[in-house]
Amino acid sequence: MTSTTAPATNFYDVMAERGLVAQCTETDDGIRKRLSQPVTAYCGFDPTADSLHVGSLVPIMGLAHLQRCGHRPLVLVGGATGMVGDPSGKSEARNMLDEQTLQHNVEAIAKQIGRFLRFAPDNTPSDDDASAALMLNNYDWIGPLSWLEVLRDVGSKMSVNRMIGMESVKQRMTGEGEGISYLEFSYMLLQAYDFAHLFNEHRCTLQIGGQDQWGNIVMGIELGRKLHDAELAGLTFPLVTKSDGGKFGKSEAGNVWLDANRTSPFDFYQFWRNVADADVGRYLGYFTFLPMDEVNQLASAEGQAINESKIRLAYEVTKLVHGEDEAVKARDAASGAFAGGGGVDVTGDSIPSATITQDELAAEPSVLDLLVTAGLAKSKGEARRLVQGGGVKVHDTKIADIGHTVGVADAPDGYVLLRAGKKRLFRFDLA
Incomplete structure (x- = not known):
């Protein structure tokens, strides 16, 4: 049984103040009235990989704000719909995933979202904690x-x-292209059925999601009405963009993932530290729980002072995703590596690293190969361009020759430190 105590803060107002409302199926007054009492709401995540990326942080933050406002979040991982693939926002069909891979992805994603939400013990709803989240597949x-x-x-x-x-x-x-397959066309039927099912089983009356989910949400509302005479609603978040028109969630090394094995906490921190000045305020509102008075103050900084706001942004988001210890390590490592703050040990755990054997280093691998192995370049061609552009260093020595090799002499302290551009590091530890 859901608590009937009115939430102290209206979820819609929280999201609107942070710029996180794109569309709503009800009027402002209508959605506020609906949310003046505790509701159950859901958001779906597509398990096409074993990690979410930073583009998924908006709906995750939405669920977290929802819970903080006294509502019950349902986290729906699409083990079934993931086998079909959502055509929304896609120009071609997705690759089909087998059931075993999907199950692995579902479990990994559930663990990541669990850092943001308080889940019900044993995933069982209880009157003792009416806003505890449930994880569903x-x-x-x-x-x-x-x-x-x-x-x-x-x-x-x-x-x-x-x-x-x-x-x-x-x-x-x-x-x-080849148009849309019947399989993909059927996706919205299945997602619509999710909404109707969740209403019937959990009295879920609100679906939230990205702006690209609008059509699927509307179809779910219609199906819920036809199957169960349900009065459902939908609210979408804006798709996150960058002020320069570039794709949000992409770094020089590719997608920025929430999994530390895919994107190290250091690189994750650096992604946020390097956002454009014009994006700082918006991202602080989207991706942190800082009060909006503080967000506005940080966003109003000018000149060199905006860098302190970027550091705060990077620290807060890294803390949410990877924990406070990793956020502190990343902040301190970045300060020492790039801001002239001597005394910070670049051999720390926050620097992405791998081992290299004495024999491998004695064979003098090329710096191009090491850049690719380290993930600092996607290909030798990209590595070559990095070197030619003057963006590669071994320790503090700039490399100008694309034929440069790295040997045992480059590891006097037991490691080789590669730098690509101004902000990316990778360390090869001598085994």
């Missing part, structure tokens, strides 16, 4: 369905005309 209810059941119970309630009119479908049907 839609394979549990979609997997057992037969094709005939889906057609009869779901397909009969969905308008093909409406589905074709959805922007995500129109883009695929009118753009270049």
Whole structure:
């Protein structure tokens, strides 16, 4: 049974103040009234990899704010829909994943989101903690369905005309390429069924998600009304962009992941430390729990002072994702490595590293190969361009020759430190 105590702070107002409302299926007054009492709301995550990336932080923060406002979040990991692939925002079909890979991804993602939310013990709802989150996998209810059941119970309630009119479908049907497969076309049926099922099983009345999920959310509201006479609502977050038009979540090394094995805490920290001045205030509002008065004060900094705001942004987000210890290590390592703050040990755990044997180093590998091995360049061609552009150092020595090799003499203290550009480091420890 859900608590009837009115939340002290309205979730909609919190999200609006932070610039995190893109669209809503109700008026401002209507959604505020709905959220004036505790509700159960859900957000879905697509398990196409065993880690979420920073682009997923907006919906995660949305769920966290939801819980802080006294509502119950349902975290839905798409074990079933992940086998289909959401066409929203995509120009071509996704690769199909097998069930074993999907299950591995589901478990990894669940662990990452668990850092932000308070989950119910044993994933069982209780009156003692009405806002405790639940982790759900839609394979549990979609997997057992037969094709005939889906057609009869779901397909009969969905308008093909409406589905074709959805922007995500129109883009695929009118753009270049092979169009959209029936498999992908069916995705919105399954997501719509999720919303209807969650209402029926958990009295979930609100779905939140990225702006690209608008069409899927609207279809879920319609199906819930037709199947269960449910009054459902949807709220979307803006898609995060960069002020220079570049793709958010990309660094020089590629995607910025929440998994420390994919993106080290140091590199994760550096991603946020290096955002454009114009993005600092917006990202502080989106990706931290700092009070908005403090966010506005940090965002108003000018000149060199904005760098302190960037440091605060990087520290706060790294602390949320990797914990306070890793955030402190990354901040101190970055300060020592790049700001002239001597005394910080670049051999610390916060610097991404790998081992290299005495024999491997004695063979004098090329600096290009080491850059690729370290993930500081995606290919030897990219590594070559880095060197030619003057952006590569071994320790503090700039490398100008693309044929440069690294040997035992480059590891006098038992390691080789590679620098790529101004902010990226990688250490090879001599084994």
